[in-house]
Amino acid sequence: MESLLPFLLFAFVASITPGPTNILVLSHSSRWGLGATLPIIFGACVAAALIVFAVGLGVGETLLRFPRVQQAMVWIGVFWLSWLAWQIFQSAPPSLNPTTPRDEGLSVFGAATLQLLNPKVWMMAVAVVSVFAGGGDKTMRLVLLSLVFLLVSLPCMTLWALLGVGSARFFGSPQAFKRVNHALAFLLLVSAWLTVLV
Incomplete structure (x- = not known):
């Protein structure tokens, strides 16, 4: 396990840097609070860890053999993230009235699916396996x-x-809540489209 410390640093940087999932977690918690966001965090993190494992077992090599599947995943992810950005952009501030019905936000399943469609997660998983898994x-x-x-x-x-x-x-x-949501929606949109434009 001589490469565990470098891997810990890599995992920290990959997890803490801004990306689509982190922006969605920030947006979700600002609206529904920490307690409602913890299941989403768990779903996203478990899905990312399972993607690392699956890539190590050969899914990454399979995807590399089928570039059209890769491209389809990227475009589906970009469009879904764009839709989520629109949802954040147009979301109303949370109501202070306790009788107002509450929408659900992102689900655990949605957070896990986001990881499956997030190009950053797949690139990270390929890097983990190629650099740290060994032979x-x-x-x-x-x-x-x-x-x-x-x-x-x-x-x-x-x-x-x-x-x-x-x-x-x-x-x-x-008004401030709407401005924050507009900024988060813009950041999510930029992070999604940079994967195909750069």
Whole structure:
């Protein structure tokens, strides 16, 4: 396990840097709070760890053999993220009236699906496997890398959720909430489209 420390650093940087999932977690927590966002964080982190494991077992090589499938995944992901950005952009500020019906937001399944369609997650998983998995029988190493990635990504994404909760308190007015949502929608849109334009 001589490469565990470099992998820990890699996992931290991959998990803490802005990306579509972190932006959605920030937006979700600013609207519904930390408690409602924790299942989404868990779903996204487990899905990312499972993608690392699946890529290590050969899914990554299979995708490399079928570039059209890769391209389709990228475009589906970009369009879905664009739709989510639109949802964030047009969402109304949360109601202070407790009798107002509450919409659900992103689900655990939605967060996990987002990871499956997120090009950043797949690129990260390919990098993990090619740099840190090593040769030979690597099943146990893949389990360890996936578990470590999960354990590193959970607190990193929770930090983004806490940032969202803090922004909701700081920007308490409906106008400020809309401005924050417009900025988050723009960032999500940029992060989605940069994957195909750059």
